[in-house]
Amino acid sequence: MAEKQGSGIAKIAEPFVCGGTAATFASIVIHPMDLAKVRMQLYGQLNPGKPVPNFPTLLSSMIKKDGVASIYKGVDAAIGRQLVYGTARIGLHRAISDKMKEMNDGKPISFIMKTLSGMASGSIAVCIGTPFDIALVRLQSDSMAPEAERKNYKNVFDALKRTTSEEGVGALYKGLAPNILRGMAMNVGMLACYDQAKEVVAKILNDPMEKGPALTTQIGASCIAGFTAALFSIPFDLIKSRLMAMKKDPITGKLPYSGVTDCAVKIFKNEGPKGFFSGFSAYYGRCAPHAMIILLSIESITQGYRSAFGLK
Numbered sequence: 055m056a057e058k059q060g061s062g063i064a065k066i067a068e069p070f071v072c073g074g075t076a077a078t079f080a081s082i083v084i085h086p087m088d089l090a091k092v093r094m095q096l097y098g099q100l101n102p103g104k105p106v107p108n109f110p111t112l113l114s115s116m117i118k119k120d121g122v123a124s125i126y127k128g129v130d131a132a133i134g135r136q137l138v139y140g141t142a143r144i145g146l147h148r149a150i151s152d153k154m155k156e157m158n159d160g161k162p163i164s165f166i167m168k169t170l171s172g173m174a175s176g177s178i179a180v181c182i183g184t185p186f187d188i189a190l191v192r193l194q195s196d197s198m199a200p201e202a203e204r205k206n207y208k209n210v211f212d213a214l215k216r217t218t219s220e221e222g223v224g225a226l227y228k229g230l231a232p233n234i235l236r237g238m239a240m241n242v243g244m245l246a247c248y249d250q251a252k253e254v255v256a257k258i259l260n261d262p263m264e265k266g267p268a269l270t271t272q273i274g275a276s277c278i279a280g281f282t283a284a285l286f287s288i289p290f291d292l293i294k295s296r297l298m299a300m301k302k303d304p305i306t307g308k309l310p311y312s313g314v315t316d317c318a319v320k321i322f323k324n325e326g327p328k329g330f331f332s333g334f335s336a337y338y339g340r341c342a343p344h345a346m347i348i349l350l351s352i353e354s355i356t357q358g359y360r361s362a363f364g365l366k
Contacts, residue, residue: 064363069152070145072356073348077140080347081132086113086125087340088132092194094333095295098325099310100198109336120197128193131210135190139183143237144348146175147245162253168246176241180234185226187233189213191298203301229297231314236290243283244345251275266353276349280342288337289330293317 081088090109097106107115116124150171154163180187189210196205207213217225252275256263261271296317300310311317321329360366 061363061365064359065365066149068356068359068365069148070141072352072359073144073148074137074141075355076348076352077136077144078133079351080344081136081140082129083347084340084344085129085132087336087343089113089116089125089127089194091333091336091340092191092295092299093198094336095292096195096198096299098321098329098332099296099299102324106332109333109339112336124197127197128190128210131186131190131193131213134210135183135186138186139179139237140348142182143175143179143241144245144352146178147171147241150175151249165246165250168249169242172241172244172246173238175245176237176239177234179241180237181230184230184233185214186210187294188217188226188228188298191295192217195295195299199301203304228300229294232290232293232297232317236287236294239287239290240283243286244279244341244349247282248275248279248345248349251278266357272350272353273346276346277342279349280345281338283345284334284338284341287341288334291337292321292330292332296321 087109090112093112094106094109097104113125151163151168154167154171155161158167189207192205192213193207193210196207205213205216207216214226252263252267252271255261255274255278256267256271259268259270259274261268263271267275293314297311297314302309311320318330325332
């Protein structure tokens with residue numbers, strides 16, 4: 055009885071444990087690209103009228119100025135974020151999708167159902183993980199501010215503590231609306247599109263997927279998912295980064311943006327439509343490898359997890 059109960063708990067926990075492990079591993083690998091992406095997105099706000107440098111230039115200048123460790127600034131917040139957000143968004147999507155498949159007599163569910171699963175799991179996960187996202191953006195953007203205005207956060211916990219004490223608990227959920235939109239777009243672009251692409255690629259490659267997708271199927275589907283995840287979510291990610299990093303003007307005491315709509319309008323007026331895709335090279339350079347690492351590693355992690363707990 056106890057053994058069966060343990061197996062039941064292990065089965066329920068499977069998508070969350072495997073998803074969170076894969077997401078955390080991927081975030082550690084691509085953190086320098088994520089750091090460059092945030093800096094490129096904030097560059098237009100901090101340096102109006104100046105061309106945005108590409109991410110290799112940003113990273114190389116950071117290494118020259120502050121050493122290799124500087125490109126891993128905020129990695130502790132990234133790990134904390136993925137342990138919460140990554141675990142929730144991937145685990146919930148898999149759990150919801152599996153339940154939908156079960157209700158569909160074990161047959162593959164439609165893309166619309168996959169999209170709904172991705173949107174639901176993405177929005178829930180964002181509500182849970184936003185405080186860590188705030189800490190991550192602040193840690194990554196702090197050194198871009200004038201020296202007199204820098205907060206010099208020690209680590210993720212210091213960023214969370216000081217943000218709460220200086221600006222109130224509500225500051226930890228600043229930019230929640232665009233973050234929810236981003237989370238929904240990211241989950242649809244990455245997870246729902248991956249599930250759909252996997253079926254399409256498997257048919258093209260004549261992969262029966264009886265024991266799971268073949269490596270070639272996984273690679274093809276993850277490449278597609280990496281692109282769609284970046285394309286769908288970058289406008290919301292840009293707005294989210296701007297809102298999360300904004301600080302009061304030392305002279306006027308006003309914030310640069312009053313909300314999501316105001317931020318979007320000002321970006322459009324000051325930077326044009328292309329402004330919403332600022333930093334796309336770094337963002338795609340982050341999203342594609344991140345998605346591929348998660349989607350490729352999660353299959354192996356899941357197999358190892360099932361073997362360890364004797365699950366089918």
